Amino acid sequence: MCEGCEKFGKDGGYWYFNPENYARRIYKWRKAKTESTGSGENPDAEAGDASMIGEMGSMKAAAIDMKVLDPEGYARRVEEEGKTFRGLAQVILLEEAQEIMDMAWPIVAMTCTCRRMTRGLKDEENFTCMGMGTGMYKWERWPQIYHGGVQYLTPEEGKDFLTKLNKMGLVHVAETHGAPYTGGICNCEVPLCAQFRARVEHDVPYVVKKGHYVADIDPELCNGCKKCMTRCHFGALHLNAGTGKVTVDAFKCFGCGNCRTPCKVDAIEMVERAKMPAVKDMW
Amino acid sequence: MQGIRTLPNIQIDQDRCISPMNCGNCLRVCPGVVLLCVPKYNEKFRECDDDEFTVIVHNRPACTGCMKCVEACPEDCIKIEFGEARAA
Numbered sequence: 001m002c003e004g005c006e007k008f009g010k011d012g013g014y015w016y017f018n019p020e021n022y023a024r025r026i027y028k029w030r031k032a033k034t035e036s037t038g039s040g041e042n043p044d045a046e047a048g049d050a051s052m053i054g055e056m057g058s059m060k061a062a063a064i065d066m067k068v069l070d071p072e073g074y075a076r077r078v079e080e081e082g083k084t085f086r087g088l089a090q091v092i093l094l095e096e097a098q099e100i101m102d103m104a105w106p107i108v109a110m111t112c113t114c115r116r117m118t119r120g121l122k123d124e125e126n127f128t129c130m131g132m133g134t135g136m137y138k139w140e141r142w143p144q145i146y147h148g149g150v151q152y153l154t155p156e157e158g159k160d161f162l163t164k165l166n167k168m169g170l171v172h173v174a175e176t177h178g179a180p181y182t183g184g185i186c187n188c189e190v191p192l193c194a195q196f197r198a199r200v201e202h203d204v205p206y207v208v209k210k211g212h213y214v215a216d217i218d219p220e221l222c223n224g225c226k227k228c229m230t231r232c233h234f235g236a237l238h239l240n241a242g243t244g245k246v247t248v249d250a251f252k253c254f255g256c257g258n259c260r261t262p263c264k265v266d267a268i269e270m271v272e273r274a275k276m277p278a279v280k281d282m283w
Numbered sequence: 284m285q286g287i288r289t290l291p292n293i294q295i296d297q298d299r300c301i302s303p304m305n306c307g308n309c310l311r312v313c314p315g316v317v318l319l320c321v322p323k324y325n326e327k328f329r330e331c332d333d334d335e336f337t338v339i340v341h342n343r344p345a346c347t348g349c350m351k352c353v354e355a356c357p358e359d360c361i362k363i364e365f366g367e368a369r370a371a
Contacts (some may be wrong), residue, residue, distance in 0.1 A: 120307025
């Protein structure tokens with residue numbers, strides 16, 4: 001079973017559907033621990049973009065160099081940091097993200113710090129991230145500290161916003177800020193997003209978990225149009241040139257459901273990871 | 284595993300670099316996303332202004348030596364040399 005659901009789920013449900021994880025009072029818990037220490041001391045503390053090149057997201061340059069210069073030391077380091085890693089983030093389907101829109105308040109669109117860091121996108125052209133909960137009032141309250149601003153959305157607008165991002169080809173991720181306080185839905189891509197870079201490129205398995213689903217393509221229905229292949233961030237889809245059909249590598253699939261969106265013949269179904277014995281414990 | 288990988292030595296002349304949030308040419312053209320733009324200060328309760336960002340070399344192993352960033356830089360700040368080769 002998924003570790004997040006085991007720890008933070010309610011009545012056997014998925015952790016991101018447990019309303020308690022969105023509660024304002026646990027945002028306070030997080031604050032009590034972090035506010036006095038500031039960044040650097042506590043991994044839960046956040047200090048803007050610079051904290052993204054720590055263990056939580058991508059990795060520090062020296063650590064990445066180790067991959068080449070000292071692969072064994074690198075593997076040890078990743079394992080060591082994993083022992084104290086307390087974050088929780090998981091890939092979710094569009095429908096699941098939309099369901100969360102009815103659970104959390106307020107909902108905002110905000111600037112994506114990963115894309116700002118990797119491509120230098122300015123705040124106003126970069127509203128692709130979503131935040132939720134009481135922390136979203138800080139832009140309003142301290143505009144001199146928090147730049148870029150946020151745009152408040154109604155649940156319906158939030159759902160439309162997610163649909164738009166999904167069409168762009170982004171992967172939705174339920175994100176905690178000091179687990180289990182769930183404060184955002186990241187809309188990620190490879191290789192621009194820090195946590196996916198760490199996971200896919202730098203072999204850090206714990207920063208973001210695979211979703212509860214795996215894509216399954218019905219070979220009868222697939223017409224080999226390859227539209228799905230343009231949308232997979234994880235290299236999980238292959239065109240079998242001989243048969244002219246696309247197949248899924250379930251071991252690589254993150255269960256984001258991105259491939260479904262453009263499929264004209266509805267050949268792709270998201271099946272529960274738990275029902276696939278070989279991948280049911282691959283998170 | 285993947286044969287021998289060569290790590291580049293990438294140097295960015297910070298004195299001549301226009302702040303990346305106002306230029307960002309090098310960031311946008313890099314296919315391997317080697318460079319990052321990060322705030323100069325890492326302080327809680329203080330967000331950096333647009334001109335307080337700086338370009339750093341983040342992911343050296345991903346650099347292929349295509350030199351797109353070198354060509355894109357209006358101030359010729361970036362120097363890339365391939366030196367040490369290591370087994371990956």
